[in-house]
Amino acid sequence: MKKIIATLLTCTMAVSLTACGNASSSTPATTAAPAAETTAQPESSKTDAAADSKEAPAGESYTLKFALQNGETHPLCQGVAKFGEILEEKSEGRIKLELFYSGTLGDKASTVQGMQTGTIDAAMLMSGVIADYGCDDLGVFTLPYLFDSVAHARAFEKGSDGKALLDTVQSSGSSMVCVGAYQESARNYFFTKKRVEKPADMKNMQIRCQEGSIYYDSVEAVGAFAQSVAFSELYSALQSGVVDGAEQPLSGFVNNAFQEVAKYYVMDQHEISPNLILFSEVTWNRLSPEDQQLIRDCFEESVPYFEELSDAKDEEYLQTIKDSGTEVIDVNVAEWQEACASVYDKHGQSYAKVIEQIKNTKYE
Numbered sequence: 001m002k003k004i005i006a007t008l009l010t011c012t013m014a015v016s017l018t019a020c021g022n023a024s025s026s027t028p029a030t031t032a033a034p035a036a037e038t039t040a041q042p043e044s045s046k047t048d049a050a051a052d053s054k055e056a057p058a059g060e061s062y063t064l065k066f067a068l069q070n071g072e073t074h075p076l077c078q079g080v081a082k083f084g085e086i087l088e089e090k091s092e093g094r095i096k097l098e099l100f101y102s103g104t105l106g107d108k109a110s111t112v113q114g115m116q117t118g119t120i121d122a123a124m125l126m127s128g129v130i131a132d133y134g135c136d137d138l139g140v141f142t143l144p145y146l147f148d149s150v151a152h153a154r155a156f157e158k159g160s161d162g163k164a165l166l167d168t169v170q171s172s173g174s175s176m177v178c179v180g181a182y183q184e185s186a187r188n189y190f191f192t193k194k195r196v197e198k199p200a201d202m203k204n205m206q207i208r209c210q211e212g213s214i215y216y217d218s219v220e221a222v223g224a225f226a227q228s229v230a231f232s233e234l235y236s237a238l239q240s241g242v243v244d245g246a247e248q249p250l251s252g253f254v255n256n257a258f259q260e261v262a263k264y265y266v267m268d269q270h271e272i273s274p275n276l277i278l279f280s281e282v283t284w285n286r287l288s289p290e291d292q293q294l295i296r297d298c299f300e301e302s303v304p305y306f307e308e309l310s311d312a313k314d315e316e317y318l319q320t321i322k323d324s325g326t327e328v329i330d331v332n333v334a335e336w337q338e339a340c341a342s343v344y345d346k347h348g349q350s351y352a353k354v355i356e357q358i359k360n361t362k363y364e
Helices: 003-012 075-090 108-117 127-131 136-142 150-158 160-171 213-221 231-240 250-255 289-323 333-339 341-359
Strands: 062-067 095-100 122-126 176-182 187-191 206-208 225-227 245-248 264-271 275-280 327-330
Touching (some): 075 122, 075 275, 075 289, 095 289, 108 122, 108 127, 108 176, 108 275, 122 127, 127 275, 136 160, 136 341, 160 176, 160 341, 176 289, 206 231, 213 225, 231 245, 333 341
Parallel strands (some): 062 122, 206 225
Antiparallel strands (some): 122 275
16 A cells, blocks of 8 residues: 555554544436425325334335435436436336435435435435544545545455444434445545646645545645535635636546536546445334345346446546646645645544555455
8 A cells, every 4th residue: 555554554553443433417317205204104004103103014115215415317327227227127116226316315415404304215425424424444545546446445345344334324313224235436626727747836826625623634634725605606616716626537527517617637646535334223123123224135146237327428528628728637645645644643543444445445
């Protein structure tokens, strides 16, 4: 693994983690149901409020409301749609996912709250979002240059250590259950006016990044200033010069048309983090053990479809970016890793055990 991580691990091997507790187009796939009908009650007993907290027998029918932040054509959402198709087929039509795109059921915070109360049955959210709701260990995914590649990240997330980490979503008391993750390509920096090839080129630039201390420290480690801008306002902030740049994966960059205002897209690959498939624990506990396992199995079956689709779409996105006139800049990632060594000095000890597991993950 990376030099900075290896150095950290030598110093912190004795540290043991005990905490598990830190778009584009669209409309819902179907018409939204009233709020009172959002929970996954068996269709044969929706009027029986007393049965809400009891496990339902296998064979009951459900329509589960699934919240998505991206648009219907996004590869991540297409992966979830395939998951829903497989689940409906394997359950012989008993279990269906009703997909709501582009934040129709609320923003990320509202979605989490909905799952915690059971008014939203399921959702897909980034791991960094869930880390803020009691599962501190997931914060490891926000560290810069944690993985060598997307293949490395996918191998870890599918392995026993990665699955154990995702299981802490439930054991942390978050009131959510994680059944797995989709891993798309890395997040990269992009800029409106200045060509950037080395970390030093970012000095004194105003960069919009995701919220969180590790994200802020990563931007500041390369000499830039971290700015908090609502994603809905980012396009205009770039256009008007309020910020000089931001960061997005290829899918987010193209689907939000940032190539219209950004001249340079830098392949620094600073964050490779999973999108988690989550279920409300309220909903989950109503399902029989057989249906819970069926859901897990059907999601796992959808992963190869998503990965193949995502990788193919990335090739299309890259070509779209180049065709738009935006320059795609390949960089020496090791140089960027070294620039962020201070982030590991400050935050790495908290994740030493997981970092060691990631380092030891074998992949092709």
